[in-house]
Amino acid sequence: MPAFAEHRRSPPVLKQIRPGMEASRNAVRKLEGRCREAGVKMTDLRRVMLHGILAAGAGATAIGIWKTLGLMTDGHPPSLGSIQRNLNLLVARDILCRDVAPDRLWHYSIAPERRGRLAVTFVEAGTGRKIRCRMPEVAALLRRVAAEHGLAVQAAAITVTSGTGR
Amino acid sequence: MPAFAEHRRSPPVLKQIRPGMEASRNAVRKLEGRCREAGVKMTDLRRVMLHGILAAGAGATAIGIWKTLGLMTDGHPPSLGSIQRNLNLLVARDILCRDVAPDRLWHYSIAPERRGRLAVTFVEAGTGRKIRCRMPEVAALLRRVAAEHGLAVQAAAITVTSGTGR
DNA sequence: ATAATTGCAAATCGTTTGCCCGCAT
DNA sequence: ATGCGGGCAAACGATTTGCAATTAT
Numbered sequence: 001m002p003a004f005a006e007h008r009r010s011p012p013v014l015k016q017i018r019p020g021m022e023a024s025r026n027a028v029r030k031l032e033g034r035c036r037e038a039g040v041k042m043t044d045l046r047r048v049m050l051h052g053i054l055a056a057g058a059g060a061t062a063i064g065i066w067k068t069l070g071l072m073t074d075g076h077p078p079s080l081g082s083i084q085r086n087l088n089l090l091v092a093r094d095i096l097c098r099d100v101a102p103d104r105l106w107h108y109s110i111a112p113e114r115r116g117r118l119a120v121t122f123v124e125a126g127t128g129r130k131i132r133c134r135m136p137e138v139a140a141l142l143r144r145v146a147a148e149h150g151l152a153v154q155a156a157a158i159t160v161t162s163g164t165g166r
Numbered sequence: 167m168p169a170f171a172e173h174r175r176s177p178p179v180l181k182q183i184r185p186g187m188e189a190s191r192n193a194v195r196k197l198e199g200r201c202r203e204a205g206v207k208m209t210d211l212r213r214v215m216l217h218g219i220l221a222a223g224a225g226a227t228a229i230g231i232w233k234t235l236g237l238m239t240d241g242h243p244p245s246l247g248s249i250q251r252n253l254n255l256l257v258a259r260d261i262l263c264r265d266v267a268p269d270r271l272w273h274y275s276i277a278p279e280r281r282g283r284l285a286v287t288f289v290e291a292g293t294g295r296k297i298r299c300r301m302p303e304v305a306a307l308l309r310r311v312a313a314e315h316g317l318a319v320q321a322a323a324i325t326v327t328s329g330t331g332r
Numbered sequence: 333a334t335a336a337t338t339g340c341a342a343a344t345c346g347t348t349t350g351c352c353c354g355c356a357t
Numbered sequence: 358a359t360g361c362g363g364g365c366a367a368a369c370g371a372t373t374t375g376c377a378a379t380t381a382t
Contacts, residue, residue, distance in 0.1 A: 045338070079340065080339095081339070
């Protein structure tokens with residue numbers, strides 16, 4: 001048995017981080033929502049990462065976030081590798097954005113929220129009549145599957161026929 | 167004796183590179199002048215690097231320049247480490263400029279030439295009378311020593327007294 | 333049972349640095 | 358004799374990736 005047994009996948013400390021947690025609770029909740037919309041399942045690690053990202057501030061580096069989490073978790077931050085992996089995921093899913101500074105490191109920030117609703121339009125086959133609807137569920141799903149292919153939906157036109165479909 | 171003896175400091179091949187060398191001869195000459203002005207002694211390696219930098223084109227990476235030199239020297243490019251070192255030198259002396267692209271690599275280009283002559287002004291102590299002169303030698307020296315400290319001279323005012331100085 | 337997620341450690345890759353040798357001053 | 362310039366290889370640091378163990382579905 002190794003000197004430091006007691007290995008768990010997510011040490012309990014990740015479930016309750018202390019300093020300044022209250023301050024960003026709302027922001028984290030909002031980000032959790034965006035994650036869900038983008039098809040990113042929420043896990044203990046990811047939730048704690050969201051806290052760390054907010055606490056570290058806009059433009060923080062991966063290691064900066066990692067160190068911040070080190071403070072917030074009494075010296076038991078998540079693995080740096082896992083952080084990097086999830087940062088990449090969040091960037092791919094448009095939750096975060098990142099760019100290079102003159103120091104040649106990635107700098108992460110919360111991506112500006114997708115502005116404007118997605119216009120989903122029904123186009124009646126034959127007549128060509130257009131029916132625009134507000135369908136947040138459909139929009140979210142389209143965005144998610146598009147994001148999984150690294151794409152961003154701009155608009156959607158669904159061709160339909162009246163009646164029960166043949 | 168190692169399998170590949172015949173080591174020299176600068177393989178003779180560096181002294182005569184072939185493809186497209188004519189094209190950039192003038193440009194290289196100009197750059198050599200800027201190097202001299204900046205206090206960068208010209209060496210075989212540096213001269214061949216200037217050819218490579220020009221051949222590789224603006225925005226090339228260090229490794230791109232190195233590979234380009236590999237082609238220009240029949241597979242015997244200068245050491246990559248030396249190239250990096252001299253690129254740093256040329257950047258510090260304002261011959262080259264570099265910035266980071268989204269790929270997080272340095273991209274090198276010829277720095278825009280220092281426009282406008284440096285205004286060196288003599289200010290007569292006591293009277294405050296100003297005498298502006300064109301003194302390219304002084305300007306070059308000032309720029310060089312400033313560059314050695316990572317600075318760029320904008321103007322120079324030399325306080326003087328008339329006569330033989332006391 | 334199968335797929336997803338994490339920690340850990342090794343691999344990557346451009347860049348930097350230390351050391352030694354050769355040539356010039 | 359001194360010192361600068363260059364080759365070479367090791368060091369570095371952020372990021373990526375492979376693997377095995379654990380958890381969720």
